[in-house]
Amino acid sequence: MRRQIPLAITLVVGLVMVVQYFVPHKPVGNLYDLFNTWAIVIFAFAIVLGVGNLIKIHGDRIYRLERGWGYSVLLLLGLTVMIITGIGWGIEPGTSFFYLYWHLYVPMSSTMFALLAFFIASASYRAFRARNFEAFLLLISAVLVMLGRVPMGKALWGQFPVIADWIMKVPNTAGQRAIMIGIALGVVSTSLRIILGIERAHLGGE
């Protein structure tokens, strides 16, 4: 029971999604519309799951006064304030929710990713090596693209942007396309296995 029903659900829903591509007519088309609308709602519930886990882990940490429990308080505080303001008074520009979004969320998330600029710089110096011909080719192409895509490159030599454009348009497109076709086939075989119940990893190990 615990396995059979989920497998049947996946099979039916998956097949409908495939068949509807070829059969636009009513019963199939309608079923497909219906599933789509439901999926959006179910997707939204996933966030409750994530937040529930967060509360569980950090609530536990505070309860047991584990090392760093103060940080967990801060985390739950941020969570609570955002939920109360957002659900209570709305989320449009002008609300307190939006104010918090703009002055807390925005700067912090941008800065998290801006850190990577520093790490790339240090890795460039310390780790990115032309250890063989392939890596050499990769680095040459990278340097040409990096020069060609900024104004300084053009100022240094007029041909840099032309070369970068060519790399992007021709060999890059060819390489990317080979990868894309390969990945597409991988997706087809994985999806097929999931729909037919040959692959069951998503249902958990038990």
Place this chain on the structure above:
Amino acid sequence: MGMGKKLSQIDRRIIFLVIGLAVALPLLFPIGLQIRVSEPAQRMYKAIDQLPPGSKVLISFDYDPTTMPELYPMNIALVRHCFAKDLKVIGMALWPTGVPLGEEAFEIAAKDYGKSYGQDYVNLGYKAGDIVLISNLGKSIPQQFPIDFRGTPLEELPIMKGVRSLKNIDLVIDLSAGFPGIVEWTMIAGGRHHVKVGGGCTAVSAPSYYPYLQSKQIVGLLGGMKGAAEYETLMNARGAAAGGMDAQSIAHLVIILFIFIGNLFMFLGNKGKA
């Protein structure tokens, strides 16, 4: 242990400082380097420019603040272009974080061109569902977005008159920071509902979208802050992206130099061993 080895084990914090300065100094003391427009950006510009006035353009704000430096200037420049051409712009988002960013861009551009909400542009807001949502929009837009971002029912908005589904949309512009993004729009809006799709993306993903450009599955593409700077140049309005290009140039040179020095050490080290 030679000098090379010592230098290659230099404290990372010195490298961090160098790259920080390479970005900060050109911002404080601009050089004003000239920006060259690449072909994919040119194509995007043409795709919008060719649309007759009154055409309906759907812009999806599928990005978040982490990619704002790249996509937000594009957002402003693209909306401006639409307004300059008197196109009707319908905004929406597959990323909740994109809605306020798109809203802000709308407000800035609308002020410049004297456009009014509901008449010339609308923001439908965010809806979960990713690919499934795009596919549903192919059947019906009002069913997926019964109300807009501000809570107004769609039938009360003049701009939505005659817009039932993606079929009534002349061009989809996607501002894409990843999944779901321009690939999903291309697959479903383009592949299944035959709407023209174009847009902008982060520099990280730009190379992998070139095959779609070559196959003409997307009409044009702006890649990263440089793409935004190119569009600002095309619109003759220097903005944040164009202003960042000097810093971008210097930082690239510094990184190239780092790679070169690092490899030189390896080369010298190998020679020493042999």
Place this chain on the structure above:
Amino acid sequence: MADTIGIWVAALLTLFIFSFLYKDNPLYKMAEHLFIGVSAGYWVSYLYQNVFKPNLYNPLFHQGKLLLIIPLILGLMMVMRLFPKIGWISRWSIAFIVGITSGYYLITYLQTNAVDQVRASLLNFSQINNIILVVGVLSGLIYFFFSAEHRGVLGGTAKLGIWFLMVAFGASFGYTVMARISLLIGRMQFLLGDWLGLLH
């Protein structure tokens, strides 16, 4: 006034996070935890206002679309994963979601990333670039061909294929560097411009 406070808070948080570059420290940890909490809360509010209310609550309870009971139940089953004893019930909703996405991806990837890409490679050899493109795609595919040993002609072609892949990876590398630097520029523009007012 509120804006000034907001900008100061944003600037300080930005600096707290950058302080990680010097070394891991309590200020960074504070910002990090606050960030995780705020972003989760952000998503909850957003989904409540934009999905739950207009797509489930209103149509189900005000417009009488009773069929929406099914996704409501499947959604609640999903949440049951929080409780280990009845967690297995969430498999039903996961099975539903996985079924939808698998069916969908099966078709869309095959169309957009395989068939459409193959069609776009059927090029006329009037331009040298078209020849290079076709050779690149074919040799790249050969590299990912696992059913034959890479020897002889096949090995040579696979070698050519890996070179094309490397140039493509180089392009990705360059663009990734570009993206990260742009994000840093954005932060610097905020710190130097919006906060300190040094940029014009």
Place this chain on the structure above:
Amino acid sequence: MNRLRKSEILLAVLFPLPLFLGIGGAYGQDSLALAPVAKVTAVDTPNDGGGSITVDWEVSPDEAAGKVTTYHIFRASEGGEFQLLGEVSSGVTKYVDEGTRDGTKYIYAVQAIGKEGKSALTKSSPVWSRGQWFNTQRTNMLLVLLVISAAILLYIRKARAGGKLFIRKIAGLDAVDEAVGRATEMGKPVLFIPGIMDMDDIQTIAGMTILGRVARKTADYETTLRVPVCRSVVMSVAQEVVKEAYLDAGRPDAYDANKINYLTDDQFGYAAGVDGIMLREKPAAIFLMGHFFAESLILAETGFSIGAIQIAGTAEISQLPFFITACDYTLIGEELFAASAYLSGEPRLLGSLKGQDVGKAIFMAIIILGVILENLGYHFLTALMTTG
């Protein structure tokens, strides 16, 4: 002076003109100032589920003169009154009505609108919408789908029946033994990093298979194996995998569950934690196998700086460049899955891999054939491959 008089004259001459022509002013709104649209055809929208009719028309002859700004589209149920349905700008000659009731007869009409007035309605013949049972534009996709699916399923069956399926040598795999061997010689631990995604990610699953192989080697060589993970579920799976490998090697006593530990779910927090392990324990061999994101370069850089042999594998294209330049061997994209299929000997993985190869072979054949035909001036294969 002169100019003023000229314009005065002009004004006097031109002023009655609009009245005379019957355009502008109060007259214009009601009179028919524009030439009507030449021909309006309405047909059931093909290849859809019904509820839609496509209206086409030829532009008004006045459009060339720039007099037309928009077209209004009207609809009437048979016998009913025309009602405004929507508007499109000039230059557009198509409108899709998505709101029809199947089986009901409708008549459509199009009207040109300009600053100077409008045209008479041009009507279509009656039309009704209905759904189709098969989308004929997608026959080619059906064919491709069937062939590739059949190939995958057949090979899976063959593999299950015990058929031998050949897979070529994968360079990175040979290096596994070498790396573990070197760690043993140096008396240093081996570090295995399975990416930052959960067990529902196929790359993590592939990584676990490779972990099994690495664990088998470290058990044989009596070398310490460290596996810091980012997800609690991955931790329990990794512990199972390693335990089993040590059991197989006949050294269950050497297995230490504490060496496989959970750090944190947070991306950068995890990266910082693993960095710490690398700097403290100085592993001689590092394996990075799974789904990585932005943290990839932080990990690979630190690994490089401590002089470890690094073997990486991921299908995340955007992170591959960093692995290729900072690691000694890299399994690129599908090679990760091939390696996992090869090592595990799982029929469904091996069979899939073979089936995908068939797909690749077919696509390569189509490209070669198509290019030849294109260059000979035949375009039918290209047309056949066009999806709708």
